[in-house]
Amino acid sequence: MMTILVAALVVCVSAVVLAILLLAAERFLINYGPCRIDINSGRKSLTVEGGQSLLGSLKNEGIFIPSACGGRGTCAYCKVKVLSGGGPVAPTEEPLLTGEEIASNVRISCQVKIRNDIAIEIPSDMFDIRQYKGAVENIRDLTYDTKELRIRLMSPDSIKFEPGQYVQLEAPAYGRNPEPIYRAYSISSPPSDSHYIEMIIRRVPDGICTTWVFDVLRDGDTVMLNGPYGEFKMTDSDRSMVWIAGGSGMAPFWSMIRHMKETGSKRKCTYFFGAVARRDLFLVDELQAISAEMPNFTFIPALSGENVPDDWTGQRGLITDVVARSLENPPDVEAYLCGSAGMIDAAVKMLTANGVSTDRIFYDKFN
Amino acid sequence: MIAQVTQQPVAASLIAILFAAAITDNILLTRFLGMCSFLSVSRQMKSALGLGLAVVFVTTATTAINSVLYRQVLIPLEKAYGVPADTMILILFIVVIAAFVQLMEMFIERVSLGLYFSLGIFLPLITVNCAILGSSLFMVTRQLDLLGSLIFGLGNGLGWWLAIMLMAGIRTRLRNARIPPALDGAGITLIIAGIMALAFMGYSGMIQVQ
Known part of the structure; x- marks a missing residue:
């Protein structure tokens, strides 16, 4: 009896000692303290808790960089120019960047961890990108495999964009999809209809987001989206x-x-x-x-x-x-x-x- | 056998332990431990080198730490309370290895980002590398002291590193070889591992350390 108790005790004590050691290490080694993010040479300056990813910190502060994979380092959309403080390029970034991009300090922002003060450069229209909460107003069939999704914006309740730009729609965790993912859809409604957003979505066989829109989403459901993104706009010329x-x-x-x-x-x-x-x-x-x-x-x-x-x-x-x-x-x-x-x-x-x-x-x- | 080793001069016996662990009693090719990462991360020399070095480091350190744990904690406990040390080692050694790897990962990330990026991604991978637990368990069966354990761990790590580097070298060359489609990938890798093991068996008997 005594033997079993002592054995259990030894295992418990060892586990506790190691856990305390790990917690202490986390407290002192991983603690980077508050770090400053300088955006576009002083246009905006943020103070964030170090140790998070650049993409995540910017998102928490209301600055949205396009990202489709949710920060897993696979889609390569969240490229950002890091002027200083980004540290060496991580092995997880290398396959997603060209030699030219590495030379000009472009980084995959979800893979850049904030360890000290950092200076970055982003296109100025990214400041206008917001996270929107909306409700499904209407889903109508355009063809047998294409639907039009109309969303009423709730907070913020209106959006400013140029025709041709897109938003990222969040497909939440459902069924076989374990965690939220984002997919880009062009806005099909005109900018004057600013309290609503329309998208045209064609069914992709086994697509995570399109299956959600086609099979799960119903009128009145709450959806999250962010945007507007994209450089696909009409020029000012008369051509x-x-x-x-x-x-x-x-x-x-x-x-x-x-x-x-x-x-x-x-x-x-x-x-x-x-x-x-x-x-x-x-x-x-x-x-x-x-x-x-x-x-x-x-x-x-x-x-x-x-x-x-x-x-x-x-x-x-x-x-x-x-x-x-x-x-x-x-x-x-x-x-x-x-x-x-x-x-x-x-x-x-x-x-x-x-x-x-x-x-x-x-x-x-x-x- | 153990007596035979300990009777020799210390330095000579340590060299024997190192050589035996790395070559004649190679943990990968004669004990077949740590096969999963050996097979999956041996496609390129660069990643094989990174993983190999991480294994060398972690095996050396954890074998020594576990040696201290075994001699200073478990043996006295067995004497005092009758807790069988040999049944406790399995659970405690793996916990120590896991915690050590986590600690090292944090430490390396803080101290050297360059090293972290070249080594760090392999560290979580080797927590479950059986060669590392194997090294600690064999250390107990061989009744090695602290210095002996350190050298033994180093030898095991170096042996594993050597084996994966050889395999990565061969697989790099295999890219230009015409392999029957049915054997491509895991098949040919296992055959090569078998032939390498046969070659390493040729060393057995050179040193009498058990």
Whole structure:
């Protein structure tokens, strides 16, 4: 009996001694004290508790850096320029950075631990990025596999953005998804509708976020999102525009055209929307109605599938071929592309082959 | 056998322990301990080197610490209360190893970030490396004193490091070899490990330390 008690005691005492040692080490070794984050040479200065990741500390202070993987160091979206105090590049960052980026002090902010005062540089519009809490106002079917999600913003209750930008929607832990993840969706509503945000979401087989939107999310549910992000915006020039989209690549253009209509823009614009079959098309009537009201806007839907019905009077063939056929004065257009990586790559190739310079081609590629 | 070793001059017996642990009685290739990380982290020389060095360091330190724990705490307890030291070592040694690795990780992170980044990511991985626990347990069966344990741990660590470096070297060259698809990956690695073990068996009998 005594033996068993002493044995148990020895194990307990050893565990306690080691635990105290570890706690003491954590207290004294890992304690970095308050550290200062200087953003854009004095534009903003934050004091945070050291030891956390740069991404997390900035998020706690209301500055949102784009990140899709939730700080696990896999998506490489949260790149930030660290001017000083970042320490050596961690092995977890190396595969995500190019040699050029390492040379110019770009770091993966979720993998940078704040151990001392640190100075960073971020694009100034990141200061406008906020975390929003909203409620699902409406989810409607656009096609058999695409839905439009309309969210009423609650706090803050309005958002300022430019058409073409995107937000990150948080898919919370549910079913087989153990922890929250973020996915980027372009805003499809116009900026004037500032109390609401609309997104066009196409179902991805086994996609964590799209499955959540399609199968779990119901009207009235609370959702979290942050934004706006992105450089995919219309330029200020008067040059005529060619828009090329496929599938849910519709979203930014659906925002842009409504914004142009509201602001009375006279800019010439041709919108090519590619789909496989008629069942993949959506918002056609709405866009044709806008096109009837705006003389400088033309909407050209095209079907590329083999069994296009005979009563289809629109364009046929791959969207890139349709655009190539109708380009008249290529050097003087700006091209805006949104859709799958394959479509964008093909469209960029076609445009450059037709003489559109790459600095006039803007795109938002879906991964 | 133990008597045989202890009768020799101290320095000579220590060298014998080191050589025996590292080569003739290689913990990986003759005892097959620490195989999981050996197989999974031997794809590149750089990571093999990092993990190998971490194992050398942790094995050396924990074998010595556990030696002190065994001689100064467990043996007196066994004499006083009859707590069987041999059954206590398993649970206590692994706890000590786990705590030590955690402590070291924190310490290295604070002292040298460069070292932390090259070594640190491997430290949590080797908490569960059986070669390290094995080294401590063999130290008990061999009745080694503190200095002996330190050298024995170092030898075991060096032996493991040597084996994983050899394997990483071979696997680097294998990239240009035509391997039957069915054997690619784990299959060919296990075959190589077997051949390496056969080669190391050739050393056995050179030194009589048990």
